Amino acid sequence: MCELLAMSANVPTDICFSFSGLMQRGGNTGPHKDGWGITFYEGKGCRSFKDPLPSAESAIAKLVKEYPIKSESVVCHIRQANSGGISLENTHPYTRQIWGRHWTYAHNGQLKDAHQQLTVKYHIPVGETDSELAFCWIMDQIHLKYKGNEPDEIELFTFIASLCDQLHELGVYNVIITNGECLFAYCSNNLHWITRKAPFGKARLIDEEIEVNFKQETTDKDIVTIIATQPLTNNEQWTKMSPKQWQLFKLGCAVASS
Amino acid sequence: MCELLAMSANVPTDICFSFSGLMQRGGNTGPHKDGWGITFYEGKGCRSFKDPLPSAESAIAKLVKEYPIKSESVVCHIRQANSGGISLENTHPYTRQIWGRHWTYAHNGQLKDAHQQLTVKYHIPVGETDSELAFCWIMDQIHLKYKGNEPDEIELFTFIASLCDQLHELGVYNVIITNGECLFAYCSNNLHWITRKAPFGKARLIDEEIEVNFKQETTDKDIVTIIATQPLTNNEQWTKMSPKQWQLFKLGCAVASS
Numbered sequence: 001m002c003e004l005l006a007m008s009a010n011v012p013t014d015i016c017f018s019f020s021g022l023m024q025r026g027g028n029t030g031p032h033k034d035g036w037g038i039t040f041y042e043g044k045g046c047r048s049f050k051d052p053l054p055s056a057e058s059a060i061a062k063l064v065k066e067y068p069i070k071s072e073s074v075v076c077h078i079r080q081a082n083s084g085g086i087s088l089e090n091t092h093p094y095t096r097q098i099w100g101r102h103w104t105y106a107h108n109g110q111l112k113d114a115h116q117q118l119t120v121k122y123h124i125p126v127g128e129t130d131s132e133l134a135f136c137w138i139m140d141q142i143h144l145k146y147k148g149n150e151p152d153e154i155e156l157f158t159f160i161a162s163l164c165d166q167l168h169e170l171g172v173y174n175v176i177i178t179n180g181e182c183l184f185a186y187c188s189n190n191l192h193w194i195t196r197k198a199p200f201g202k203a204r205l206i207d208e209e210i211e212v213n214f215k216q217e218t219t220d221k222d223i224v225t226i227i228a229t230q231p232l233t234n235n236e237q238w239t240k241m242s243p244k245q246w247q248l249f250k251l252g253c254a255v256a257s258s
Numbered sequence: 259m260c261e262l263l264a265m266s267a268n269v270p271t272d273i274c275f276s277f278s279g280l281m282q283r284g285g286n287t288g289p290h291k292d293g294w295g296i297t298f299y300e301g302k303g304c305r306s307f308k309d310p311l312p313s314a315e316s317a318i319a320k321l322v323k324e325y326p327i328k329s330e331s332v333v334c335h336i337r338q339a340n341s342g343g344i345s346l347e348n349t350h351p352y353t354r355q356i357w358g359r360h361w362t363y364a365h366n367g368q369l370k371d372a373h374q375q376l377t378v379k380y381h382i383p384v385g386e387t388d389s390e391l392a393f394c395w396i397m398d399q400i401h402l403k404y405k406g407n408e409p410d411e412i413e414l415f416t417f418i419a420s421l422c423d424q425l426h427e428l429g430v431y432n433v434i435i436t437n438g439e440c441l442f443a444y445c446s447n448n449l450h451w452i453t454r455k456a457p458f459g460k461a462r463l464i465d466e467e468i469e470v471n472f473k474q475e476t477t478d479k480d481i482v483t484i485i486a487t488q489p490l491t492n493n494e495q496w497t498k499m500s501p502k503q504w505q506l507f508k509l510g511c512a513v514a515s516s
Contacts, residue, residue, distance in 0.1 A: 045346025088303025100382035124358035
């Protein structure tokens with residue numbers, strides 16, 4: 001099992017608070033010690049920080065925790081390896097490009113016989129994980145269906161959800177996919193989300209003794225959604241997603257769902 | 259103008275020494291203050307650190323300088339913007355995937371009418387630079403010529419060199435391209451390289467008061483090639499490349515050239 005964390009926001013927002021909590025689960029309060037990665041979008045550009053080392057000990061994780069990168073879309077993953085060795089090429093998130101956008105993806109779960117079941121031709125995995133193979137398969141299916149003609153986002157992500165349904169049949173497939181503008185979450189068995197907006201209050205992390213008063217950090221117009229495998233705070237109401245449920249977020253708001 | 263730095267080595271080697279010198283040129287001893295980026299390969303995996311901030315002031319550059327990431331192939335770029343605004347999506351190096359490998363690219367120079375001259379269909383740029391467009395055009399030409407059939411590396415990079423000749427006709431095209439295994443350098447007007455191997459000696463940076471004794475850092479079997487726009491040390495003999503000359507490096511050694 002791995003843990004996922006993602007954010008969609010209507011203003012560039014840092015994820016230091018949530019990231020601090022999650023990183024503790026990477027070898028400290030949790031067993032996810034086989035690497036971690038985080039991708040930040042700033043406009044159409046994105047940058048990833050990755051490390052095959054446990055996040056609780058990583059110098060790079062310390063930088064990301066302390067250096068507030070403001071972003072509208074973030075995808076983060078800490079890994080407990082099950083398919084593929086502990087190495088940089090097997091470290092999530094994975095990124096590919098279609099239609100002049102970076103697409104970023106992270107997966108929690110395991111797919112049975114993925115390498116027998118999923119054939120790819122255009123997007124070839126670099127590493128050995130079933131996760132990256134499933135991402136490449138999704139990218140191939142999008143290419144085969146739409147070629148150079150990008151559909152509107154609701155049609156596109158409804159199609160992606162139908163692909164996730166097929167992958168869910170192979171095992172456990174909790175996943176986050178974003179093109180920087182839209183952020184898509186699919187739940188196989190374990191995914192929670194929360195939208196924070198005015199009036200903002202205090203939030204207290206489960207994994208570390210940190211409390212933040214979002215009222216001091218935000219304006220009344222800010223809308224920020226956080227998605228995580230397990231709730232990261234113990235004094236807020238997180239929404240638990242149901243099996244095979246999906247949610248599409250844009251600028252912090254839920255804009256479509258199954 | 260921008261500055262390029264790259265490394266090819268036969269053992270995982272850190273680039274802290276050369277990186278320290280180059281980063282000074284990003285807003286301190288040089289005018290290249292419009293962002294910087296570096297990509298490290300570790301096996302088939304790679305990770306990039308990027309910042310649209312001047313490298314001489316960047317917290318992320320400080321981390322990279324102090325945290326010795328050991329790699330066999332590195333590509334680094336500091337930017338003085340001429341085509342495309344100062345933003346993350348316009349920050350080199352750029353990465354795409356073909357044949358199950360990450361390909362990384364950085365360019366120094368400027369191409370005239372690139373957006374009129376270069377048509378792309380499969381690999382679409384995310385940002386606005388002529389550099390990324392030229393990279394996408396190269397990836398498209400490779401796809402159109404070879405499709406799913408990867409040729410041997412000498413044939414492939416000879417073909418890439420012929421594409422670089424065409425781009426050189428549009429302006430200035432000093433470029434580094436790597437798939438992690440092979441590292442290719444093409445000189446339009448300004449590129450230097452040096453291979454360090456036993457017996458190792460001392461090297462002294464031009465841009466910062468740092469001297470290193472490679473004898474203490476290496477074994478007799480190590481071979482490390484550094485490529486840079488301008489020599490980074492003032493007590494070693496760098497090879498200046500000629501216009502339209504290309505060099506292919508693998509495991510630190512020059513394996514083919516024009």
